[in-house]
Amino acid sequence: MNEVSQAWDRYAELSSQEKPESVDLLAASSLAHFGFLRDMALYASPEQIRRLPSGDRIVVYLLRATQPPAALKAMDDRAVARLCLVEGWSGVESATDDQPLMALSNVTVIDDLAVGEVAPPTESQFQFGPVLVREGGQWRYRYESMMPDVSAFMDQAFRQSGLGEVRSMELALAAMLEREAPSLALLDRTPLDDAGMRTRLNEAWPDYTAPLRWRLRAVRSKAEAGDAFAQFAFGALQYGGGMPQLVPKNAAEGLAWLEKASEGGQAQAAWLASVAITEEGKYSDDAMRRAWPHLQRAAAQGTQPDALLAVAQYYHDGLAGIPRDCRQAEEWAARAEEAGAKPARNARVWILATCPVPGQRESARALELAQFMIKRKDELGWQELDTVAAALAANGDFERAVEFQSLAIDKMTADGELSREVRTKAQKRLKARLGHYRNGRDYVVDYRAIDEMRTSRL
The missing domain is CATH 1.25.40 (Serine Threonine Protein Phosphatase 5, Tetratricopeptide repeat)
Structure with a gap:
């Protein structure tokens, strides 16, 4: 960690100050990458340039905008890299009062590769940064390792500008050149027309997925640790x-x-x-x-709101050796609703209205919770309409139970996303409940949802 961090800190400091010595801290693969960008600037067709990620494309445009073809052709890989670093086209951004110089918070070393992180992980992802490689006993920065991040940042800025990619790129070029930049239409023109070199560019095309592979190696290594x-x-x-x-x-x-x-x-x-x-x-x-x-x-x-709802299902069905418990099931469903699980209100009403456990059925509370659903009757899905009908029947309102159950059947029948088999089985179950309500009988659950799932039934 210390050696890698020191090498990165040194590169970050020098490149942020546009010092030519920063090129000495680049890996051999990075120098070769700058050589590829030189050749792109000299020979690439517009189609080839558009294939580049934004971070590399803008460097090619900068080279074309500032360097005569003969002068650029005379530069070796190292000279191109030095030019880009000294001009501030590449390298680390300078520190400001609000933003310190980029540093490493963690490093994962795998053989001669060191994958850096610039901040601790968020709840959803690692915050990977530069990758360094050990060459000749010294850690050196792989410039290409940050290309996906630089390009993603640029692409997002272009989208947010609302000006379109072409105009946004032209403005970015003007800012970096500190003068009006040539149009992209002009910069897209190939300085040296050489079909053989264009073919070789295709053959030398960088593996832009490599940084992701390095990061995935780091994830695997961290997992093993x-x-x-x-x-x-x-x-x-x-x-x-x-x-x-x-x-x-x-x-x-x-x-x-x-x-x-x-x-x-x-x-x-x-x-x-x-x-x-x-x-x-x-x-x-x-x-x-x-x-x-x-x-x-x-x-x-x-x-995980869905996890809370799943716990409710475990208690409602009595799974994993747990006794069936509607009170616990409804409490977990209530927590799921509080956490944002949209199906949770429907689950709560269904549990309370149809509970098969003696002494745990709460019909009045089910109807109280169902009022929120009843008020938005036209927005309910067929399963919610079925639940409201059960709550109404549990409270002796069989006329309205029949009304809601009939709506549930009509809506389910019209549901084009259901397979014929599922529709047939659902229709049979819903019509059976409708028969209960027409005969002045409420409904108590007489099955376990898990058993239906095992047999692919509703």
């Missing part, structure tokens, strides 16, 4: 297969990482692990028991 957030991040990628070219999908290994992260107190991992275990286990009793500790951890931290 016991970092719960890294275990969650890497496990989620492995389990979900969201980046198959960089992290091949491996559901079993990914789930193992998620479980480790959950045991380390990571709430997001605990929730995802509970979901994955139940889905992989096809909602079997063993799967529900295995998932329960993870779900409890997720719910205990209160950051």
